[in-house]
Amino acid sequence: xxxxxxxxxxxxxxxxxxxxxxxxxxxxxxxxxxxxxxxxxxxxxxxxxxxxxxxxxxxxxxxxxxxxxxxxxxxxxxxxxxxxxxxxxxxxxxxxxxxxxxxxxxxxxxxxxxxxxxxxxxxxxxxxxxxxxxxxxxxxxxxxxxxxxxxxxxxxxxxxxxxxxxxxxxxxxxxxxxxxxxxxxxxxxxxxxxxxxxxxxxxxxxxxxxxxxxxxxxxxxxxxxxxxxxxxxxxxxxxxxxxxxxxxxxxxxxxxxxxxxxxxxxxxxxxxxxxxxxxxxxxxxxxxxxxxxxxxxxxxxxxxxxxxxxxxxxxxxxxxxxxxxxxxxxxxxxxxxxxxxxxxxxxxxxxxxxxxxxxxxxxxxxxxxxxxxxxxxxxxxxxxxxxxxxxxxxxxxxxxxxxxxxxxxxxxxxxxxxxxxxxxxxxxxxxxxxxxxxxxxxxxxxxxxxxxxxxxxxxxxxxxxxxxxxxxxxxxxxxxxxxxxxxxxxxxxxxxxxxxxxxxxxxxxxxxxxxxxxxxxxxxxxxxxxxxxxxxxxxxxxxxxxxxxxxxxxxxxxxxxxxxxxxxxxxxxxxxxxxxxxxxxxxxxxxxxxxxxxxxxxxxxxxxxxxxxxxxxxxxxxxxxxxxxxxxxxxxxxxxxxxxxxxxxxxxxxxxxxxxxxxxxxxxxxxxxxxxxxxxxx
Numbered sequence: 268x269x270x271x272x273x274x275x276x277x278x279x280x281x282x283x284x285x286x287x288x289x290x291x292x293x294x295x296x297x298x299x300x301x302x303x304x305x306x307x308x309x310x311x312x313x314x315x316x317x318x319x320x321x322x323x324x325x326x327x328x329x330x331x332x333x334x335x336x337x338x339x340x341x342x343x344x345x346x347x348x349x350x351x352x353x354x355x356x357x358x359x360x361x362x363x364x365x366x367x368x369x370x371x372x373x374x375x376x377x378x379x380x381x382x383x384x385x386x387x388x389x390x391x392x393x394x395x396x397x398x399x400x401x402x403x404x405x406x407x408x409x410x411x412x413x414x415x416x417x418x419x420x421x422x423x424x425x426x427x428x429x430x431x432x433x434x435x436x437x438x439x440x441x442x443x444x445x446x447x448x449x450x451x452x453x454x455x456x457x458x459x460x461x462x463x464x465x466x467x468x469x470x471x472x473x474x475x476x477x478x479x480x481x482x483x484x485x486x487x488x489x490x491x492x493x494x495x496x497x498x499x500x501x502x503x504x505x506x507x508x509x510x511x512x513x514x515x516x517x518x519x520x521x522x523x524x525x526x527x528x529x530x531x532x533x534x535x536x537x538x539x540x541x542x543x544x545x546x547x548x549x550x551x552x553x554x555x556x557x558x559x560x561x562x563x564x565x566x567x568x569x570x571x572x573x574x575x576x577x578x579x580x581x582x583x584x585x586x587x588x589x590x591x592x593x594x595x596x597x598x599x600x601x602x603x604x605x606x607x608x609x610x611x612x613x614x615x616x617x618x619x620x621x622x623x624x625x626x627x628x629x630x631x632x633x634x635x636x637x638x639x640x641x642x643x644x645x646x647x648x649x650x651x652x653x654x655x656x657x658x659x660x661x662x663x664x665x666x667x668x669x670x671x672x673x674x675x676x677x678x679x680x681x682x683x684x685x686x687x688x689x690x691x692x693x694x695x696x697x698x699x700x701x702x703x704x705x706x707x708x709x710x711x712x713x714x715x716x717x718x719x720x721x722x723x724x725x726x727x728x729x730x731x732x733x734x735x736x737x738x739x740x741x742x743x744x745x746x747x748x749x750x751x752x753x754x755x756x757x758x759x760x761x762x763x764x765x766x767x768x769x770x771x772x773x774x775x776x777x778x779x780x781x782x783x784x785x786x787x788x789x790x791x792x793x794x795x796x797x798x799x800x801x802x803x804x805x806x807x808x809x810x811x812x813x814x815x816x817x818x819x820x821x822x823x824x825x826x827x828x829x830x831x832x833x834x835x836x837x838x839x840x841x842x843x844x845x846x847x848x849x850x851x852x853x854x855x856x857x858x859x860x861x862x863x864x865x866x867x868x869x870x871x872x873x874x875x876x877x878x879x880x881x882x883x884x885x886x887x888x889x890x891x892x893x894x895x896x897x898x899x900x901x902x903x904x905x906x907x908x909x910x911x912x913x914x915x916x917x918x919x920x921x922x923x924x925x926x927x928x929x930x931x932x933x934x935x936x937x938x939x940x941x942x943x944x945x946x947x948x949x
Contacts, residue, residue, distance in 0.1 A: 272299035273417055273459075280305050300414055301458045312464070316362040319354040328357035328367060335371035336379075343374055352379040359383070361478040411484045414461055423488075425452035426461055430485025431498040434535030435466070435474035443505040444498060468532040470525070499543050506540040507551050509533055510558035517561055518668065523706040527744060530562045545575065553579040557592040561707070564600075567746035570784030573600050586620040591629040594620075598636040602643060605786035605823040611640040626663035634660055635669065638676045643787070645826025647683035654680055668708050671700040675715040683828060687723035694719040710739050710748045717755050722830050730759045750779035754791035761802050767876075769799050774874035781867050789867055790820060794831060796870045801838035806845045807854045808873055813839055814858030815866040864903035868940045888930045896923050900936055901943035 272279035280303040283295050287307065297303060302310050316327040329345075332353055336343045345353065356379060360366040373382055415423060428445035429436070442449045453475065456462040463476035477485070489495050510533065516526030530537070537559060544552035556576045563569040580593040598613035614636035621629040634657035641650035654677040661669035674697035681690035694716035701709040713736030720729035733756050740749045753776035760769035773795055780788035793816040800809035813835065820827055843851040861869065889897065892913075899909045906924075910917045924939075933939045 269295060269297040272297050272303065273301055273414075276301065276303065279303060300417070300460050301455075312460070316357075316364060316367070318358050318362050326354065326357070328360075328362040329353050331364060332357050332367050332371050335368050336374040339372055340374050349379045352383050356383050359479055361480050363478070363480060366480055408484070411481060414459060415484070415488075417459070418455075418461075421448075422452045422455055424494075425449045426456055427485050427489040427492060427494060428498045428501075429453070429456075429462070429475075429477060430482045430489055431495075431502050432477065432482075432536065433539045435468055435476045435532070436536070437472050437474055438465075440505055440509075440536075441475065444501045470529040470532040472529075472532065474532065496547075499547070502536065503540045503544055503548060503551050503555075506533065506536050507555050507558070510537055510555055514558040514562065517565070518704075518706055518708075520704070520706050520709070524743060527562060527565055530559065531566075541575065545579065549579060549582040553583050553589045553593060557589040557596075560592065560596040564596075564747045565707070565743070565745050567750070567779060567783040569596075569600050569747075570604065573597065573604075585616070591617060591621065591632075595629070595632045595636060598633075598640070602636075602640055603783075603785045603787045605790075605825055607640050607644050607823075607825060611637060611644075614640060626660045628661075628664055628666045628669060631657050631661035631664055631666055631669035631673065635673050635676055638673070638680065642676065642679050642683055643825060645683070645828075647680045651677060651680040651684070667700055668704050671697040671704065671708050671712055674700070675711055678715045678719050682719060682722045682830060683826075685829065687719065687830075690719040691716070691723055691725070706743075707745065707748070710736055710743070710745055713739065714748055714752055717752060721755055721758060726759055726762050729755070730763065733759055746779055747783065747785070750776055750783065750785060750788045751791070753779075754788075754795040757795040758798060761798055766799075766803060769795075769802075770874045770876070773799055774871060777867050777870045777874070781864075786819075786823065786863060787825070789863060790816060790825060793819075793866055793870060794835065796873060797835065798838060800873060801842055805873070806842035807850060809838065809842045810846065810851055810854035811858035811861075812866065812870065812873070814855040815861040815869070816858075818859040818861070819863055819866065860902070862903035865901050865940060865944070868901075868937060869944050872941055872944060889927060893923060893927050893930075896920070897927060897939050897943050900924075901940040 269279055269282070276299065279297060279299070283297065283303060284305050286295060287293055302308060316331060318328050319326045329350075333343070333345055343349075356370060357367055360370060370382055377385070415426065418426065425441075425445045428449075429441055431444060432440070438450060438453060441453050445452070453462065457464050457475065461477075461481060463478065465473035465475050468474040486495075489498060510530065513526045513529040513533070516522030516529075519526075537555065541552060541555050541559075544555060552575075556572070556579050559572075560569075560576065563572055576593050577597055580590055580597065583590040583593070594613050594617040598610045598617065601607070601610035601613060614633050617629060618633035618637065621627060621633065624630065634653055638650045638653035638657055641647075641653060654673055658670060658673035658677065661667075661673050674693050678690045678693035678697065681687070681693060694712065698709070698712040698716055701712050713732060717729055717733040717736060720726070720732060733752060737749060737752050737756060739745075740752065753772045757769045757773045757776070760766070760772060773792060776792040776795070777789065780786075780792055793812055797809045797813040797816065800806070800812060817827070846854065858866070895913070896909060899912065904912070906917050906920045910920045913920075927933070927939065931939070931942060933942050
């Protein structure tokens with residue numbers, strides 16, 4: 268056996284060749300950080316230990332950590348808290364045995380939680396190992412330094428540059444960042460185990476990886492060599508180029524799925540570059556945000572990026588290409604979060620900036636967005652007028668996707684005006700236009716036709732249209748359109764007697780809307796929840812959820828569709844009659860006091876499958892002050908807001924909440940909300 272051959276690789280290779288030629292039936296086991304590359308060599312790459320969550324494997328990494336931790340601290344126990352922290356710790360250490368052993372040696376002094384908190388400075392933290400071990404095994408830094416020093420100068424430069432990637436990357440990306448001649452160095456870094464061999468990413472492209480520990484070491488070298496800015500700028504240039512290429516495919520029927528998967532694979536890079544560009548290159552930040560905007564919508568991730576896009580747009584010249592795209596996107600996302608005034612303002616600003624150009628794509632989008640905002644405000648006549656202007660602008664600009672979008676908005680204006688025949692006709696016209704466009708435009712036309720047919724009470728026709736459109740959305744990973752279609756599917760399920768399907772679809776809609784921050788979608792879901800409760804004889808719950816729905820819409824100045832109100836009138840009257848005046852009033856008061864977060868949690872509670880488990884403990888053991896805190900948590904207040912309202916410190920709030928959790932067994936804020944909802948505290 269030959270151990271640790273990497274620093275004498277040529278001599279070791281020559282020795283093996285000589286021995287194998289001179290001896291019969293000889294096998295040589297050689298360990299090295301790179302292959303010998305001699306005839307007859309069979310390579311076995313020793314990977315990291317299995318991590319928590321790895322398929323088909325127990326957590327070898329956690330097992331090693333616990334074993335070594337108990338050697339230095341015999342009292343160390345793995346409970347729920349330390350188990351979670353240990354899992355995160357070994358994951359961040361990439362399952363590297365030496366790193367895990369060095370971390371375990373610090374458990375007695377720091378504990379697992381503090382170890383995890385300090386892991387950003389892992390090379391200073393994990394610096395004490397076995398005194399009798401070889402120097403390269405006494406600290407994490409020494410181990411990585413040993414491998415790094417075996418590289419030649421060009422390979423070291425490439426290793427440093429590649430540390431700028433926050434996640435897996437293609438060979439083309441490596442060459443864009445580290446230089447066009449970086450390919451051979453990348454292959455050698457794989458041989459030296461300084462890069463993870465390429466694996467197929469979500470987009471089907473082969474992508475290399477770098478362990479977090481090696482990336483942290485490389486980033487330190489990159490900064491020390493003064494190469495950080497150049498590498499970050501090169502990564503930004505490549506990422507913007509890739510995002511814009513992928514974004515172009517999002518609007519084509521044949522290219523949408525592949526384009527979305529490409530952006531999925533580049534997610535880590537785009538997030539890092541966007542943060543860097545906001546500070547260092549605002550123009551690149553706006554280009555990247557404009558490219559990613561509709562992919563964020565597709566994946567239900569738009570809400571977390573609206574402030575960033577608004578900041579980037581604020582630094583750009585009004586009327587330019589990316590500025591126009593950003594304003595259109597901001598206008599729609601403002602509608603989805605229920606801020607209709609902001610939406611109308613954004614689309615008006617876009618309209619005013621491009622009006623002097625005559626009919627163009629940006630003008631059509633601005634007018635369509637204004638029409639949608641006016642519809643949601645209940646100003647259907649103005650919405651229809653603006654929609655007709657948008658339709659004319661799209662036709663004159665030869666913009667079929669914009670024409671289909673304008674027809675869709677006109678269909679919703681017709682629904683609001685009670686002209687259901689025109690609503691169906693306009694939605695069908697939009698669908699006919701999408702044949703040569705595909706992608707999201709087809710799905711949005713299916714969404715419009717579904718609601719137009721429901722409004723016309725042609726449920727037999729609406730059911731297959733809704734189901735087919737939902738199937739297209741799921742196939743494309745279009746979470747936004749799934750969410751807005753599901754409340755319609757709930758109504759169709761109820762009409763067909765599919766109660767269990769209705770509950771499942773409603774639950775999915777609430778979860779998607781809550782995750783994305785789509786308040787406008789949640790209004791529809793809450794309305795459908797009222798119908799579900801009424802259909803299943805839960806009259807108090809129906810009155811409560813509809814009262815919450817009405818109060819929240821009033822608060823946000825969002826109009827209640829007249830047709831929806833008419834459909835609701837009969838079941839709501841029946842529920843009130845069944846309850847009687849006193850119980851009906853109590854249910855209404857309860858709903859009217861709910862925040863959107865509480866109402867959404869209530870809807871989730873009402874749609875849970877199977878029998879509901881009892882609460883760990885009721886509120887009877889709580890003091891008056893503790894009951895008040897539970898009520899405020901259920902209303903969606905943060906710790907800081909509770910502290911301000913009760914004139915106590917945030918620390919006192921947290922202390923109270925800890926005691927409440929101990930008394931009730933409710934560990935999460937959602938659990939406390941449910942306790943409040945089920946016991947009448949909220």
